[in-house]
Amino acid sequence: MRQGNLLYAQSGGVTAVINATACAVIQACRRKKVGVYAARNGIIGALREELFDLSNLDSAAIAALRHTPGGAFGSCRFKLKSQETDRAHYERLIAVLRAHDIRHFLYNGGNDSADTSLKIAQIARTLGYPLNVIGVPKTVDNDLPVTDSCPGFGSVAKYTAVSVVEASLDVASMHESSTKVFVMEVMGRHAGWIAAAAGLAGKRADEAPHVILFPEITFDEAAFLAKVKATVERVGWCTVVVSEGVKTAAGKFLAEAGTTDAFGHTQLGGVGPMIAQLVKNKLGYKFHWAVPDYLQRSARHVASKVDAEQAYAVGKAAVEYALAGKNGVMPVIRRVSTTPFKWNLVPTPLTKIANVEKKLPRNFISADGFGITPAARRYLEPLIRGEDAPPYDKISGLPKYVRPKLKLAKKKLAAYPLAEK
Amino acid sequence: MRQGNLLYAQSGGVTAVINATACAVIQACRRKKVGVYAARNGIIGALREELFDLSNLDSAAIAALRHTPGGAFGSCRFKLKSQETDRAHYERLIAVLRAHDIRHFLYNGGNDSADTSLKIAQIARTLGYPLNVIGVPKTVDNDLPVTDSCPGFGSVAKYTAVSVVEASLDVASMHESSTKVFVMEVMGRHAGWIAAAAGLAGKRADEAPHVILFPEITFDEAAFLAKVKATVERVGWCTVVVSEGVKTAAGKFLAEAGTTDAFGHTQLGGVGPMIAQLVKNKLGYKFHWAVPDYLQRSARHVASKVDAEQAYAVGKAAVEYALAGKNGVMPVIRRVSTTPFKWNLVPTPLTKIANVEKKLPRNFISADGFGITPAARRYLEPLIRGEDAPPYDKISGLPKYVRPKLKLAKKKLAAYPLAEK
Numbered sequence: 013m014r015q016g017n018l019l020y021a022q023s024g025g026v027t028a029v030i031n032a033t034a035c036a037v038i039q040a041c042r043r044k045k046v047g048v049y050a051a052r053n054g055i056i057g058a059l060r061e062e063l064f065d066l067s068n069l070d071s072a073a074i075a076a077l078r079h080t081p082g083g084a085f086g087s088c089r090f091k092l093k094s095q096e097t098d099r100a101h102y103e104r105l106i107a108v109l110r111a112h113d114i115r116h117f118l119y120n121g122g123n124d125s126a127d128t129s130l131k132i133a134q135i136a137r138t139l140g141y142p143l144n145v146i147g148v149p150k151t152v153d154n155d156l157p158v159t160d161s162c163p164g165f166g167s168v169a170k171y172t173a174v175s176v177v178e179a180s181l182d183v184a185s186m187h188e189s190s191t192k193v194f195v196m197e198v199m200g201r202h203a204g205w206i207a208a209a210a211g212l213a214g215k216r217a218d219e220a221p222h223v224i225l226f227p228e229i230t231f232d233e234a235a236f237l238a239k240v241k242a243t244v245e246r247v248g249w250c251t252v253v254v255s256e257g258v259k260t261a262a263g264k265f266l267a268e269a270g271t272t273d274a275f276g277h278t279q280l281g282g283v284g285p286m287i288a289q290l291v292k293n294k295l296g297y298k299f300h301w302a303v304p305d306y307l308q309r310s311a312r313h314v315a316s317k318v319d320a321e322q323a324y325a326v327g328k329a330a331v332e333y334a335l336a337g338k339n340g341v342m343p344v345i346r347r348v349s350t351t352p353f354k355w356n357l358v359p360t361p362l363t364k365i366a367n368v369e370k371k372l373p374r375n376f377i378s379a380d381g382f383g384i385t386p387a388a389r390r391y392l393e394p395l396i397r398g399e400d401a402p403p404y405d406k407i408s409g410l411p412k413y414v415r416p417k418l419k420l421a422k423k424k425l426a427a428y429p430l431a432e433k
Numbered sequence: 434m435r436q437g438n439l440l441y442a443q444s445g446g447v448t449a450v451i452n453a454t455a456c457a458v459i460q461a462c463r464r465k466k467v468g469v470y471a472a473r474n475g476i477i478g479a480l481r482e483e484l485f486d487l488s489n490l491d492s493a494a495i496a497a498l499r500h501t502p503g504g505a506f507g508s509c510r511f512k513l514k515s516q517e518t519d520r521a522h523y524e525r526l527i528a529v530l531r532a533h534d535i536r537h538f539l540y541n542g543g544n545d546s547a548d549t550s551l552k553i554a555q556i557a558r559t560l561g562y563p564l565n566v567i568g569v570p571k572t573v574d575n576d577l578p579v580t581d582s583c584p585g586f587g588s589v590a591k592y593t594a595v596s597v598v599e600a601s602l603d604v605a606s607m608h609e610s611s612t613k614v615f616v617m618e619v620m621g622r623h624a625g626w627i628a629a630a631a632g633l634a635g636k637r638a639d640e641a642p643h644v645i646l647f648p649e650i651t652f653d654e655a656a657f658l659a660k661v662k663a664t665v666e667r668v669g670w671c672t673v674v675v676s677e678g679v680k681t682a683a684g685k686f687l688a689e690a691g692t693t694d695a696f697g698h699t700q701l702g703g704v705g706p707m708i709a710q711l712v713k714n715k716l717g718y719k720f721h722w723a724v725p726d727y728l729q730r731s732a733r734h735v736a737s738k739v740d741a742e743q744a745y746a747v748g749k750a751a752v753e754y755a756l757a758g759k760n761g762v763m764p765v766i767r768r769v770s771t772t773p774f775k776w777n778l779v780p781t782p783l784t785k786i787a788n789v790e791k792k793l794p795r796n797f798i799s800a801d802g803f804g805i806t807p808a809a810r811r812y813l814e815p816l817i818r819g820e821d822a823p824p825y826d827k828i829s830g831l832p833k834y835v836r837p838k839l840k841l842a843k844k845k846l847a848a849y850p851l852a853e854k
Contacts, residue, residue, distance in 0.1 A: 026603055
């Protein structure tokens with residue numbers, strides 16, 4: 013098979029370190045003398061034949077992607093349906109790849125993207141187009157199976173733990189005459205990994221966070237209020253971390269913004285203020301609440317070094333896998349040892365990953381359902397280890413993030429209209 | 434006058450760097466061989482005779498306060514009223530100071546604390562008790578007059594600008610098929626300094642934030658929506674920063690004006706979610722919102738170096754002023770030059786500072802009311818310059834913040850019951 017070119021695309025919610033993966037992909041392609049393109053706004057750009065030609069991209073800009081958050085080429089929430097339903101999309105995709113002699117397709121995303129990658133590999137086979145499809149892991153939700161962790165998660169975990177430590181020092185200072193209960197809402201629609209990471213903030217008895225509400229544990233109002241009350245009476249104040257995915261006994265999200273994204277996921281938000289108001293109404297305590305939202309998943313300034321390294325490593329490995337002729341696999345992180353923390357990468361079939369969600373195991377959650385166990389701590393702690401601060405500009409005082417000057421490759425096919433979302 | 438001891442107390446909302454001031458006070462007292470106490474939970478502790486005796490505090494713990502957020506000794510929201518109304522409190526305070534031979538009182542806070550400091554100086558004179566009262570500036574709101582800036586502000590300003598840069602890179606990546614409008618709520622009930630600092634995130638045309646809503650500018654719904662719409666149509670997406678203090682034409686807080694819906698149900702959340710919902714309802718754009726709340730004012734991990742240095746300097750100067758016999762003054766920051774940025778400290782009578790609020794000047798706000806001017810940028814930029822990361826623990830991956838082991842001095846007076854808040 014001819015070497016051909018490589019196309020890299022980002023998918024789904026971006027992270028603080030997804031561009032480190034992009035950086036690795038581009039640098040590896042340059043070393044191997046492989047032409048490299050990036051799809052504009054993920055799979056949407058691939059369908060529209062909007063491909064950034066990265067061959068003339070400045071090396072310094074590529075290197076700076078290593079420490080720049082967000083998705084440099086744009087990402088999207090756009091899920092390809094079955095081959096029957098979306099046959100035209102799949103055929104178009106192969107036509108675009110063929111037109112630009114792309115023989116390697118790297119799709120950087122979560123469970124949905126692994127599923128899409130599989131389908132693309134399948135259609136290429138059906139159409140007799142030689143293509144190596146590699147899934148590249150990424151998701152702050154940390155809910156991919158098989159892999160020890162997902163690039164992007166370690167950094168949001170570190171941001172969350174550091175923020176809980178800091179805000180709780182604030183509340184501790186003020187509780188005598190002001191805020192008694194502080195509620196922080198974190199991401200994690202179906203799995204409580206980020207909520208669990210908040211638990212790293214406190215190690216000794218009565219250290220914050222005092223209460224964590226996980227999506228894996230049905231919300232029990234009476235037990236929650238009793239725990240908050242007991243904490244305030246004993247400690248003087250209480251920090252609560254609540255996952256956006258907390259559900260009622262009926263299996264409904266506690267808070268729903270009423271909108272759904274393109275994947276059909278309900279858009280969540282607002283469970284933090286809701287829980288704070290509940291505490292005020294039922295217990296009368298003065299409260300504050302925080303919802304860091306996108307700040308948590310884009311906080312490259314407080315990224316985990318381990319996470320940034322893993323994000324880079326999976327990008328490099330993905331190129332190597334593709335060039336070695338692997339197809340339908342993902343480089344997943346295997347934990348070799350926890351103390352000292354050692355890991356390596358293993359190619360794993362996407363069939364084992366697509367559409368499977370890894371929830372927080374019950375033995376990571378304390379018996380009362382409101383905290384993490386030593387097992388959770390052992391798993392999580394290495395993932396937030398080490399700092400990897402971006403360089404800062406001496407005059408502006410801001411991180412030197414890059415927005416590379418990108419150039420679209422000349423189109424070779426007719427336009428392919430795609431409905432605006 | 435005998436040298437006597439020194440009492441330091443923290444007041445009002447704490448900051449990322451108020452402990453740097455505390456560190457400076459303690460270190461200066463030790464160098465000068467002055468006994469030093471800290472009031473527990475601010476003025477409340479002074480009234481209750483709850484004084485931490487810092488004479489045996491470990492030097493390493495004191496040094497670590499330099500990089501630890503929150504108020505190590507506790508702060509409070511408790512305002513002493515006039516001498517007539519609260520005469521008993523004032524007399525009690527002097528009795529406590531006398532009992533512990535305290536001849537120097539340092540009160541670390543904002544406008545209210547400057548006012549309290551003045552009243553304490555006055556009552557001491559009336560009662561013939563020799564006392565040097567020094568106000569020490571602190572407030573994230575940056576609303577003290579005379580001083581160029583307030584310790585605590587530079588760090589929240591840096592946090593805010595960095596967060597807007599990072600979250601906006603995220604939104605830029607996703608806007609094609611997901612969030613079009615991102616709203617971030619910032620602190621600043623009466624003055625728009627923090628909101629203005631968000632403006633540092635973008636310098637070139639169409640860089641985020643695209644819209645800032647200041648407390649100094651009456652909210653104009655039609656103009657706001659038109660600006661958001663035009664931005665989304667031109668740029669593809671829009672970042673909005675809204676100050677918690679934004680008001681309606683009737684002078685009401687927007688957040689309060691909308692606390693009930695048409696059915697009289699209490700609405701959850703602050704002005705951030707409210708503005709986001711308004712955009713959704715009127716323009717139909719998909720939105721996300723963030724309310725960092727306490728995270729912003731406690732984010733020591735991304736503190737401004739200039740801010741941390743100024744916070745230390747005012748603490749050191751306050752001790753020097755007191756020991757030199759100054760009374761009723763505050764060390765204020767004087768900007769000597771902007772380029773290069775140079776500053777020094779000048780003792781200023783508290784009468785010029787108490788109860789005066791410094792709002793954002795109109796010439797710092799752009800003509801359309803939605804952005805900052807070059808004059809604002811020139812003023813703000815030096816304040817977020819430089820990084821001063823705390824040390825991190827290699828195993829836990831968390832900053833090495835300290836919670837010093839504090840010991841209360843033996844009480845010498847009868848108990849003084851103070852109503853719980």
